[in-house]
Amino acid sequence: MNYKQLCITSFSLSIMLVIFVQFGYFHTMDSFIYEWTKSMSNSTTDTMWRIFTLVGETEVLAILSLVIIIFLIWQRKWKESFLFLFLMGIGVVLTFCLKVLFQRDRPGGIKYIDFWGFGQEIISYSFPSGHAVKSLLLLGFIIWLFHHTGNPNKLKPLIYFLLVFAIAMCGIGQVFLHEHFLSDSIGGFIIGVSILFFSFWMYSLWEDRRVRSSLKSNHREKKEIAN
Template identity: 30%
Template sequence: MEATDNKKASFPALLLIIGLGIASLFVWFFAEIAEDLLENELVRFDDAIISMFEAVETSTLDSIYIIITELGSVWFLMTLSVLVILLLWFKAKDKWGILFFITAVGGSGLLTWILKHTYERGRPSINEEIDAIGFSFPSGHSMGSLIFYGFIAYFILRSSQKKIIKYISMVVLSILIILIGTSRIYLGAHYPSDVIAGYVAGTIWLILCLLALEWVQWQSNSQVRPVYTLRNFLVSTFKSVKQKLGK
């Protein structure tokens, strides 16, 4: 029975370990960016990327990017979030999905505010029409869009949709997230390093929320006691590795 439980716990355990490992890597990456920011080592990088965007500026591209940047705005994502919650409540009956979706989206706003007021970096330019006010680092649009559309991607992957639909959805959502981030650079609302930091911070928070959701769903749907079996799985794995190294 114990061996069976360990097998059942193996995948969630590996998922948890890999997820935390990736999150830790991104925490280190964000810390490096923040350190470079405080030491003013990002100026050359930011200036080079901004110059590239300035070289391709056109009135048509201005209009396109103004529309794209709104797809990552607070009001737009909040409106879509309400629709997603209603869909999850009435159609999917996914109470845990709703809880952690709200935690992810709502928490991203709080986390963005904390980080912005921690580093207090000024913006390249101030423009209320494109929501370019307040502090700049990290980019709230980049972080918020990655978390929101990333969570939507998760729901699609977990759904019963055909593989081709899942594949197209992943590609479209990934491109959209990238376009929203680049729109902030093109429109002068953020430095490139703000956008990258927003993506990194968003990835950390999204991974943690998804891991917590997966863990709770596994605990709710499985007869296996997760904490007990996870401990046994880690112990047995450690012993197995130790035996192999000892041969």
């Protein structure tokens, strides 16, 4: 898979989307979707959507990330654990920076960051949706890990479908809960994909360099033995 090309394409789409959002091109669509979801809102649907968006909650995300890291270290997958920390770190920092940079108001009023009681004085702006970005990164990494290190399994397509479904529902759920506009979630998904492909691209470059270095080392050793 050409991660470089995918990274450039998704990054270009991210820039275009940011520009469109800043100039208000999605205002009509966002307003229409907001009013439509508001008319459909009730306690039952709100509870359902909150369940779907749990994976994007900061505390749940932190716990799941810790479980993944422990699992990778237990399996001695050092490179994969570093990759996971790398992409999640970029996702958290970039999402926060973009929120502060654009300061787009949320549809449901002002929200504050709350990480187990910390950061409650910091406003959490609307664009991009942190739930969309971080759920895509975490579950996208699991898809990548399962694809590259998992054994052949007939259930793989079903597992991939469920993970992609969970990602989509996390972003869509934020719209139905009036936490974000639709363009916030779309932007979060595209930015998340960009980070994911960039991380995989860097990882593949590092792997290629490591393999070439190993081959050169083996070649030199053979020459020395032959001489």
